[in-house]
Amino acid sequence: MGLLDQVRDAGVVGAGGAGFPTHVKLNGKADYILMNGAECEPLLRVDQQLMAIHPDEVILGFKAAGEQVQAEKAIIGIKGKHDDVIEILRQRIEALGVGNYVSVGILPDMYPAGDEDVLVYELTGRIVPEGGIPLNAGCVVINSETSYNVYRAMQDKAVTHKYVTITGDVPERKTVYVPVGTPIRDLLKFAGLDDEAGYRVIGGGPMMGPVLDDLDGYITKRDKGLIALKKDHPLIVKKTKTLDQARRINRSACEQCRMCTDLCPRFLLGHNMQPHKMMRTLSYHPNDPELQTMAQICSGCNLCSMFSCPANLFPKLTNDIFKNNIREAGLKYQSTTEEFKPRENRPYRKVPSKRLVARLGLKPFDRPAPYTDEVPEINEVHVALSQSIGKPAEPVVNVGDKVTEGQMIGRIPEGALGAPIHASITGTVSEIANGYIVIRK
Ligand code: SF4
Ligand code: SF4
Structure with a gap:
């Protein structure tokens, strides 16, 4: 079986949050393959620890992915501040004898270093055209955990677990490797948050992650972090403004x-x-989507709303409102430029991570979240049918079936974009409803 089939059958999807099926991403040809190990969202601690704990698997999975897309160079993007991890990676690249292909590229400690367009520029000097994807600049970008999962797929191991950092205003910040479908509430308890009343939780990074409506959800292949903060923390207050409130303000x-424009990445x-x-x-043309199409080339990084605007406004949410209008009107941004050059003052307008952390009011929580092998006892998982971009998986098991960890329980609908899902624990299928397959030990 070729690598693409192995990666597809293992259900590998972008682990950095995007959830794009990796077998589709690797089904192309590029000059460069780049690893996104920037982890530029404050407080998250997955990539930096994964690369230190499993360097060989990450490097070899990344190399195989690079060879798959016939890339001439494979560059691991990591911030220079992680000098201990960089040292490990360089040593292992040499020991594995892949130094003529894989190298380490140092990223500045800025936000958003992990934005794909920024990453491509920082590591290759190329610019992804506006509205385009890295492939338009001859690059394929995959996350470090995705590389790890590609390696596991090469050993016929499916994606059954996910690395997640549990952090914020919790007694014990930690990073764990838990079965897909683990209840979010169990993880918060595991970090010492016994009474969630008075807290809200961000699913993902503080910049781009949404504030969860409730804590009844379950970990998916796309999750990377849970950040608990008190309800009245300024970040929670700002992030929970509705589109209508933002529009008025x-x-x-x-x-x-x-x-907002001068600092927009x-x-x-x-x-x-x-x-x-x-x-x-x-203000002047709220109902004219033709004048709003520029919003479509916004990455959603949220820097304008969370950092740049001195009046504490919500430019990113304006773009979100316009993106909806543009979609409903069936319009598309038309670029008028073919060649892109970075603005001259770009080097002086990069936003240092430390300043961002301070602005977000997260300084007290910007602490290590060490990886631990210990995980809470999980007796029941809810494996979501929809965990990637594309169509939800179709169940191939029935209630009452016994399943073993790694067994495929949902497949991609015929001819559709998507990724299969697998049992993350060994047990019995107890329910298939509401978009989940429930497995009980
Ligand atoms: S407009 Fe705002 S959210 Fe969009 S890319 Fe620029 S800074 Fe980021
Ligand atoms: S006030 Fe805020 S939203 Fe308006 S232009 Fe200035 S930075 Fe942008």
């Missing part, structure tokens, strides 16, 4: 200072993303 208070790469113009459009 934005329309009344934008000073058109254009700080996509604008700085030479793209035409200018959030201050979108704010103006919100």
Whole structure:
């Protein structure tokens, strides 16, 4: 069986949050394969520890993925501040004899170093065209945990577990490797948060992750972190504003200072993303999607709303409102440029991670979340049928079936984009409902 089939059958998807099926991503040809080990979202501690704990698997999975897309170079992107991990990676690259192909590329400690367009530029000097994907610049980008899962797929091991950092205002910050389908509540308890009343939890990083409506959810292949904060923490207050609230505030208070644009990572790469113009459009042309298409080239990094704007407004949410309008109108942003050059002042406008952490009010929680082998006893998992971009998996098991860890329990619908799902524990299928297959030990 070839690598693409192994990766597909193992259900590998982008582990950095995007959840794009990896067998589709690797079914192309590129000059470079790049590993996204930036982990630029504050507080998350998965990639940096995974690369230190399983360097050989990560490197070899990454190399195989690179060879699959016929890349000439394979570069692991990691921030320079992780010098101990960099040392491990360099040693293991040499020991594995892959130094003529795989190298380590050092990223600045800035946000968003892990944005794919930023990563491509920092590691190769190439610029992804606005509205494009890294492949348009001859690059394929995969996450470090995805590389690890590619390696496991080569050993015919399916994706059954996920690395997750549990952090924020919890007594014991930690990073764990837990079965897909583990209840979120169990993980918060495991980090010492016994009474969740008074807390809200961000699913993912503090910049791009949503505040969870409730804690009744389950870990999927795309999850990377849970950040618990008190309900009145300024970050939670800001992130829980609705689109309607944001619309009202934005329309009344934008000073058109254009700080949001001057610091926008996509604008700085030479793209035409200018959030201050979108704010103006919100005031003067809120119902004209033709004038709003620029919003489509916003990456959603949230820097404008969470850091740049001195008036504490929500330019990113304006873009979200416009993205909906554009979709409903069936429009698409038309680029007028073919060659992109980074803005001259880009080197002076990178936002250091430490300043971002301080601005978000997360300094007290910017602490290690050490990996631990100990995991809570999980007796029941809810494995979501939809864990990747594309169609949900179709169950291939029935209630009452006995399943073993790693067994395929949901397959990709015929001809559709998606990824199969697997039993993450050995047990009996107790329920198939509401988008989940429930397995009880
Ligand atoms: S930074 Fe804030 S106030 Fe200034 S233009 Fe952007 S949204 Fe308006
Ligand atoms: S969220 Fe804001 S800063 Fe980020 S790309 Fe979009 S407009 Fe630019």
